[in-house]
Amino acid sequence: MTDGTTNEPVYVVDDLIAEDIDAYLDQHQHKTMLRFITCGSVDDGKSTLIGRLLYDSKMIFEDQLTSLEADSRKVGTQGQDIDFALLVDGLAAEREQGITIDVAYRFFNTEKRKFIVADCPGHEQYTRNMVTGASTADLAVILVDARKGVLVQTRRHSYLCHLIGIRNIVLAVNKMDLVEYSQAVFDTIVADYAEFARSIGIDSFTAMPISGFKGDNIIGPSANTPWYTGPNLIEHLETVEVNSAADGTRPFRLPVQWVNRPNLDFRGFSGLIATGSVKPGDAVRVLPSGKTSTVTRIVTLGGDLDQATAGQSVTVCFADEIDCSRGDVISIAENPPQVADQFEATVVWLNDQPLQVGRGYWLKLGTQMVSATVHAPKYTVNVNTMEHVAAKTLELNAIGVAELATDKPIVFEPYADSRTLGGFILIDKITNATAAAGMLHFSLRRAQNVHWQALDISREAHAALKNQKPAVLWFTGLSGSGKSTIANLVEKKLHRMNRHTFLLDGDNVRHGLNKDLGFTEADRIENIRRVGEVAKLMADAGLIVITAFISPFKAERELVRKMLPEGEFVEVFIDTPLSVAEERDVKGLYKKARSGDLKNFTGIDSPYEAPVNPEIRIDTTRITPEDAATLIVDTLLGDA
Amino acid sequence: MATRTLTHLERLEAEAIHILREVVAEAERPVMLYSVGKDSAVMLHLARKAFYPSPPPFPLLHVDTTWKFQEMYKLRDRMARESGMELLVYHNPEAAERGINPFDHGALHTDMWKTEGLKQALDKWSFDAAFGGARRDEEKSRAKERIFSFRTASHGWDPKNQRPELWNLYNARKNKGESIRVFPISNWTELDVWQYIQLNDIPIVPLYFAALRPTVERDGMLLMVDDDRFPLLPGEVPVMRSIRFRTLGCYPLTGAVESEAGTLPQVIQETLLTTTSERQGRAIDKDAGGAGMEKKKQEGYF
Numbered sequence: 001m002t003d004g005t006t007n008e009p010v011y012v013v014d015d016l017i018a019e020d021i022d023a024y025l026d027q028h029q030h031k032t033m034l035r036f037i038t039c040g041s042v043d044d045g046k047s048t049l050i051g052r053l054l055y056d057s058k059m060i061f062e063d064q065l066t067s068l069e070a071d072s073r074k075v076g077t078q079g080q081d082i083d084f085a086l087l088v089d090g091l092a093a094e095r096e097q098g099i100t101i102d103v104a105y106r107f108f109n110t111e112k113r114k115f116i117v118a119d120c121p122g123h124e125q126y127t128r129n130m131v132t133g134a135s136t137a138d139l140a141v142i143l144v145d146a147r148k149g150v151l152v153q154t155r156r157h158s159y160l161c162h163l164i165g166i167r168n169i170v171l172a173v174n175k176m177d178l179v180e181y182s183q184a185v186f187d188t189i190v191a192d193y194a195e196f197a198r199s200i201g202i203d204s205f206t207a208m209p210i211s212g213f214k215g216d217n218i219i220g221p222s223a224n225t226p227w228y229t230g231p232n233l234i235e236h237l238e239t240v241e242v243n244s245a246a247d248g249t250r251p252f253r254l255p256v257q258w259v260n261r262p263n264l265d266f267r268g269f270s271g272l273i274a275t276g277s278v279k280p281g282d283a284v285r286v287l288p289s290g291k292t293s294t295v296t297r298i299v300t301l302g303g304d305l306d307q308a309t310a311g312q313s314v315t316v317c318f319a320d321e322i323d324c325s326r327g328d329v330i331s332i333a334e335n336p337p338q339v340a341d342q343f344e345a346t347v348v349w350l351n352d353q354p355l356q357v358g359r360g361y362w363l364k365l366g367t368q369m370v371s372a373t374v375h376a377p378k379y380t381v382n383v384n385t386m387e388h389v390a391a392k393t394l395e396l397n398a399i400g401v402a403e404l405a406t407d408k409p410i411v412f413e414p415y416a417d418s419r420t421l422g423g424f425i426l427i428d429k430i431t432n433a434t435a436a437a438g439m440l441h442f443s444l445r446r447a448q449n450v451h452w453q454a455l456d457i458s459r460e461a462h463a464a465l466k467n468q469k470p471a472v473l474w475f476t477g478l479s480g481s482g483k484s485t486i487a488n489l490v491e492k493k494l495h496r497m498n499r500h501t502f503l504l505d506g507d508n509v510r511h512g513l514n515k516d517l518g519f520t521e522a523d524r525i526e527n528i529r530r531v532g533e534v535a536k537l538m539a540d541a542g543l544i545v546i547t548a549f550i551s552p553f554k555a556e557r558e559l560v561r562k563m564l565p566e567g568e569f570v571e572v573f574i575d576t577p578l579s580v581a582e583e584r585d586v587k588g589l590y591k592k593a594r595s596g597d598l599k600n601f602t603g604i605d606s607p608y609e610a611p612v613n614p615e616i617r618i619d620t621t622r623i624t625p626e627d628a629a630t631l632i633v634d635t636l637l638g639d640a
Numbered sequence: 641m642a643t644r645t646l647t648h649l650e651r652l653e654a655e656a657i658h659i660l661r662e663v664v665a666e667a668e669r670p671v672m673l674y675s676v677g678k679d680s681a682v683m684l685h686l687a688r689k690a691f692y693p694s695p696p697p698f699p700l701l702h703v704d705t706t707w708k709f710q711e712m713y714k715l716r717d718r719m720a721r722e723s724g725m726e727l728l729v730y731h732n733p734e735a736a737e738r739g740i741n742p743f744d745h746g747a748l749h750t751d752m753w754k755t756e757g758l759k760q761a762l763d764k765w766s767f768d769a770a771f772g773g774a775r776r777d778e779e780k781s782r783a784k785e786r787i788f789s790f791r792t793a794s795h796g797w798d799p800k801n802q803r804p805e806l807w808n809l810y811n812a813r814k815n816k817g818e819s820i821r822v823f824p825i826s827n828w829t830e831l832d833v834w835q836y837i838q839l840n841d842i843p844i845v846p847l848y849f850a851a852l853r854p855t856v857e858r859d860g861m862l863l864m865v866d867d868d869r870f871p872l873l874p875g876e877v878p879v880m881r882s883i884r885f886r887t888l889g890c891y892p893l894t895g896a897v898e899s900e901a902g903t904l905p906q907v908i909q910e911t912l913l914t915t916t917s918e919r920q921g922r923a924i925d926k927d928a929g930g931a932g933m934e935k936k937k938q939e940g941y942f
Contacts, residue, residue, distance in 0.1 A: 021909040029835060033648035104783040105776045107829045114648040116827055128804050135806040245645045257661040262694035270690070272658040272808070301692040311646045313657035313690070326665055350804050364809055367665070423807045432813040434803045 027111065034242055037118040037133045037166075039157040040143030045174045049143065049212030050119055053234075054108050103133040112238040120157075127160065127383070127397040128350040131437060134161050135423065138242045139168035141233075146179045146209070150192045156383045158193075162202050163346065163399070163439075165419060168240050169197075169205040172233065177211040181224040200386060206236060243419075247310035252276030252284070252332040253413070253421060255366035259325055260315050268299055268315040269324055271367065274420035276332065277309035278316065283333035286324045287411040292333050293318040327368040329411040329421070337421060340443030341409045346401050347374065349394040351428065351435040357393060358525045360559045361435060363406060365424035371407040371562065372426065373529075376522075378402060392522065394436070403444060407562075415439035430555055462542035466500045470539040470568060471636060475548045476557060476611060477574030478603050479589055480581035482620045482628075483548040486574060489629035491546055497633075499544055504531055506549040519600045525556055532560035539568060544636075552602045554609040572632060573614035578603045580621060649836060656824035657690040658808060659787060660771065663822050664697055666812040667769035671728075673758075674700040674719075676712040677888045678844050679773030681719075682825060682833050685842045687771075688723055699726035701770070703761050705753035706731060707742055707890035709866050715845050730761035742892040743871055749890070759795045762819060769812070769820045777829045787826050793817030834908045847885045848907060850899040854878035861895035886911070 016024040038046045106117040118133030134140065140161040144154055161169060171193050179185045190207045197205055208217055209225050210233060216222035217232045231239075253274040260268040278284075282295045297317040298305040308314045316330065324330070331337055349355055355374055363372035377400035379388040394400045415422030426436040463470050473490065475483040484505055491503045510517070514530055517523040528551050535545045551557055561569040581603070582590040593601035600606045611617075616635050618628045646654070663670050672687060674680050687696040700720060720727035735752040742749040762770060776783045786802050788810050803811055814820065825833070837844060847864075854865040856876050863870075864885075865878045870892065872878070883896035884907070897914075901907045 017909055017912045021905045024912075025835060025838070025905060025908065028831065029647065029649065029839065031648050032645050033651050105827065106783060107777050107827070109829075109831075114829075114832075132804040132806055136808075242645060248644075257658070258665050258691075260691065260694055266693060268693075270661055272654055299693065301689045309644070309646070311651055311654055313654040313661070315692070362813070364811065366809075367662075419807055423809065425806060425809050425811060427811050427813055432811070432815055434806075434811045437804070437806045 028109070031109070031112060031114050032242060033114045033116065034139060034237055034240065035116045035118070035137050036139040036141060036237065037120050037130075037137040037161070038141045038143060039120045039130055039133075039161070040174070041145070041148075041151055041153040044143040044145045045212045046119060046143055049141075049172070049174065049210075049218075050106055050117055052212045052215060052218060053115075053117070054106060103129045110234055110238055115237060127156075127399075128348070130157065130160050131164060131348050131350075134164040134166055135419070135437070137161075137164075137166055139170065139237070139240055140166045141170045141172050143172050143174050144189055144193070146173050146175045146182075146185055146189065149189045150196060152384045154193070155196055155386070158197065158202065159200055159381075159383055159386060162200055163348075165415065165439075169202060170233070170236065171205050171207040173207065173209050174212055176209045176216055176225065177214045181209070181216075181222075183225075183227045186228075206230065208233060208236070247275045247418075248277060250275035250310070250417065251335045251337075252278050252282070252330075253337060253418065254278070254314070254316065254330040255368070255411075255420065256324060256326055256328045256330060257367050266317075267321070268297075268317045269330060270313070270315045271330075272313045272420075273308060273310050274366070275310050275418055277307055278314075278332075279307040280304075284318070285331050285333040285336045286322060287329045287331055287336055288339040288409055289323060289328070290336075291322040291324075293320040293322050295319075327366075329366065337411050337413045337418075338443055339409045339411050341406045342403065342444040343405075343412070343440045344401065344403055344442055344444065345424075345438045345440045346399065347377075347394060347404075347426070347436050347438040349396055349398045349400070349436050351433050352396055353428065353431075353433075353435070354396070355394040355436070356525055356555070357522045358529050359553075359555050360407075360429060360562070362427035362429060363404075363410075363424050364427065365410060365412060365422075365440075366420055368410050370410055371429075371559075372404050374426070375403040375405075404438075412440050412443070414441055416441075429558065459540045459542065462540065464542075466542045468499055468542065468544060470542050470544060471570055472535045472539055472545045472547065472560070472564060472568060473570050473572055473632065473636065474535075474551070474557065474560065475546070475572045475574055476551045476614075478576060478578060478581045478608055479550055479601070480584045480586050481574040481576035482618075482625060483550075483574045486618065486625050486628050486632070487546050487548040489625055490632050493629055493633045494544060497637075500542065501544045501546060502538055504535060504545065504547045504549075509549075519606075521553075521600070521606070524600075525553065528553070528556040529559065532556070532563055535560065536563045539564060550602050550608070552606065552608045554611070557611070570616065570636060571611055571614040572616045572618065573611045574618050574620060575610070576620045649832060649839070652825070652828055652832060653686065653689070653836070655808070655827065656686045659810070659822060659824040660687055660690040660696075662810050663769050663771070663812065663820075664691070667820070669765070669767050670698040670769040670771065671701045671762075671765070671767040672696070672698055672725075672771040673773070674702050674716070674727075675773070675888075676702070676708065676716045676719075676845060677773070678833055678837060678848060679775065679825065681842050681844050682828075682836055683771060683773045684719060684723060685836075685840055686824060695724040698771075699728050701728045701730065701761060701765075701767070703730050703754060703757045705742075705749070705757070705890050706736070707749075707753075707869075707892060709845070709847055709864070709888060709891045709894075711845050711847055712888060715843065719843065728761070728765065730757055730764070732757035732760055741869075742890050750893075753890075762795070767819065768814060769822055771822050771824060773825055774823045775828050775830070775833075776826050785823070785826070787823050788812060789821045789823065790814070791819050791821060795819070830911065831908070834904070834911060838904045838908070845888060847888060849903070850882050850884040850901045850906075852880045853883050853896070855881045855883055855896060862898065863894075864891055864896055866891040 040046045104119045108115050120130040120133040142157055144150060173186050173189050186209045208230055209228050210217045216224055219234045220232055253276060254271045255274060256269045257271045260270050278295055280295050280297060284295055285292045295316050296319050298308050299315045357376045358373055360371045360373055363370050377391050377394055380391040380398050380400040382389055391400060413421040422440045424438050425434050428435045475487050477483050487503055491501050494501045509531060514527050517527050531547060535547055538545045585591060592598040593604040602608050616632055702716060732753055740749055740752045774782055786805050791797055855862050856878055881898055882900055884899045884901060885894060885896050899910060901910045
């Protein structure tokens with residue numbers, strides 16, 4: 001197979017299939033599964049290697065082979081030879097471009113194992129795809145072109161694999177046929193890589209000289225590399241330990257997905273065991289409540305189990321009727337995971353829209369979904385040089401370390417201990433896009449030590465004394481739309497009616513509470529967040545709070561809405577067209593913004609996201625400020 | 641406590657069950673698409689396992705073309721009864737009215753009954769998540785599809801704009817009008833499906849096993865004369881052959897293979913030894929060169 005002419009499948013169909021199918025099926029049934037990723041630069045031959053693995057393990061059928069041969073001649077890059085890469089490169093657009101642009105999953109078997117390969121692209125802009133592919137992998141094959149050696153991309157891929165926690169790294173020095181199978185070339189590359197690997201914390205890796213195109217050291221020792229005595233690729237893939245085996249030895253954790261309650265006599269908790277194992281009689285604790293019970297049954301369609309282990313989907317029942325629902329984590333009683341609401345994490349940004357510091361994102365970890373805000377990053381990592389770089393935000397493909405806070409405590413473990421309870425995604429609340437992936441490292445002490453103080457005088461008591469229903473009348477609209485004018489009139493009317501009110505005005509707040517903030521997008525978000533928190537405290541005190549801020553972003557207004565009990569946030573959209581507001585230009589600001597003297601001015605060079613369904617909408621071109629105030633007061637008190 | 645390494649089938653089963661439960665927990669109105677084929681059989685079994693002792697908390701939806709094999713209809717009705725699930729059957733009324741059929745209308749038949757029918761059915765019952773049995777090993781463009789695949793309000797698929805899926809965390813949040821197609825057995829291969837059927841003794845349509853059946857040969861495909869709607873060409877006489885099917889769709893569009901495999905191990909054996917890939921028996925992939933399925937999917941075919 002090494003004379004350069006053979007494209008014969010070496011991994012021919014097992015004779016066992018033809019001779020004794022029952023024995024073959026028995027063997028296949030007991031195979032374990034290894035998931036791995038291949039990464040390398042554009043021309044390192046990833047797709048060719050995977051194509052070779054599929055081809056050699058007979059995972060290509062005759063009709064596919066026929067179209068492969070035809071395609072090879074038409075668009076292939078290997079002359080008259082079969083271009084294995086064409087087997088793997090799938091979508092029409094990338095076939096034309098000749099590059100792999102996404103993560104593709106491929107499957108093959110050997111006698112010992114089943115394999116799932118994630119084919120990951122080498123392009124710089126596709127870090128997100130690589131992180132995606134690596135997140136489920138037990139092992140990574142890092143491809144290096146023997147002619148080029150360790151490149152910037154090699155470092156990047158290695159760093160990402162290490163970051164995502166892949167413990168088994170294979171350095172595959174590919175295209176050995178093009179360097180005459182030179183041991184010196186191989187040794188130099190391995191030495192280069194070893195130095196780099198140590199510097200980023202990769203303790204060990206397995207290096208092998210291969211040719212994906214010619215087949216050297218893929219499924220057997222190659223006569224062309226007599227100097228190499230290590231394992232061939234398949235042999236190594238067949239014997240390396242898989243993650244789930246290691247997970248099984250950790251303490252028992254079961255994130256609850258779904259409560260199974262077909263009737264009053266049965267109550268079970270369903271989920272996939274993240275780590276450890278469980279059997280009937282085990283004492284367990286439900287987090288975050290901390291309630292304890294004993295496992296009575298592990299229920300499956302095929303009958304109850306004596307024991308279940310990491311990686312299995314199960315339904316367990318308890319001896320006691322304790323509260324337990326989706327998002328809770330069932331743990332071994334004596335060794336529960338931590339609960340916290342502030343963390344340090346590494347965050348990989350996956351979305352075109354950069355991180356908005358302070359804005360609320362949905363955070364999904366295991367089966368828990370909470371609202372979370374990310375602080376300004378401590379630093380980002382230059383994935384080519386591994387240098388730490390100061391940054392104010394995270395953009396697409398950026399990797400940064402930052403603190404984040406959740407709106408309620410979550411059950412977690414450090415990512416290094418549990419991918420399931422330490423890995424999370426952030427979801428943009430407006431677009432619902434998956435904005436980022438992250439890995440929790442540890443909780444911050446202040447979260448554990450600052451507890452909610454239980455107050456004897458409740459917010460209901462505060463409101464009752466004032467004989468009113470608290471509310472936040474949240475005015476939003478362009479500068480010069482008439483927010484402050486109308487807000488003032490509303491307060492006067494309410495005051496006359498013996499209501500306890502307070503008006504928070506944009507300009508006034510910026511002289512005090514928020515005088516450290518400017519007008520960048522990030523500062524504007526923080527401005528509104530603080531005002532929201534103050535308004536919430538005042539509403540807790542029983543007041544009717546009136547705020548008059550441009551508050552241009554929908555996400556921040558939604559954030560404040562979520563802080564308050566249902567019905568207490570009343571969005572008042574002062575709807576004045578830009579042309580009208582600019583015409584009025586009470587403070588002369590539009591003129592300045594138009595002349596460029598004032599940056600980030602809403603409506604001019606910064607967006608205003610109008611409310612879609614405000615509780616109250618005031619069209620100031622059709623109604624006087626006095627009538628508007630009456631309408632708002634009537635609506636508010638009518639609701640109350 | 642000693643633990644063991646799970647087998648590949650145990651891991652695949654656990655993953656599929658995890659996905660089914662996530663969708664039920666997060667979607668408002670999930671549904672399982674049920675085509676009565678072997679992949680559907682596995683999906684239904686996984687659903688029963690995932691929620692036992694409750695019945696699966698969603699209905700089965702069969703987007704019917706009226707041209708399926710008779711034995712498929714029989715098994716469909718039986719499985720719905722046994723699983724305790726509601727079975728919804730949808731026929732595109734326009735296709736019915738215009739008498740669209742695979743003999744006279746070719747690609748339009750699939751487009752109207754299946755592609756349009758599916759869209760109409762999902763809209764009719766306002767389903768926001770639909771489980772499908774597609775696998776990544778079936779076809780090149782599927783190898784890159786996510787497990788949670790989002791469709792626009794008009795059911796389009798944008799392969800360039802898929803959400804990254806990390807670990808086993810799925811983002812099931814939808815924008816207004818969007819729906820999700822969810823593929824719990826994405827990571828299974830054809831062999832895995834067969835072996836799972838064998839190990840769990842899952843009922844499948846008898847057409848998967850070889851038997852003597854009336855057939856005609858057309859355009860290199862062996863078609864079964866399943867009922868008297870099959871228009872025979874002049875001089876064409878059905879011949880009894882020992883055949884079976886590797887995939888099941890509309891009988892006039894589904895090619896049979898000559899076979900003697902009468903048991904599941906024999907079928908698996910034949911599958912493994914065969915040199916023709918699974919979807920070749922179906923006419924659908926052959927349009928538009930190598931990107932046939934990708935194109936279909938962008939148009940809304942499942």
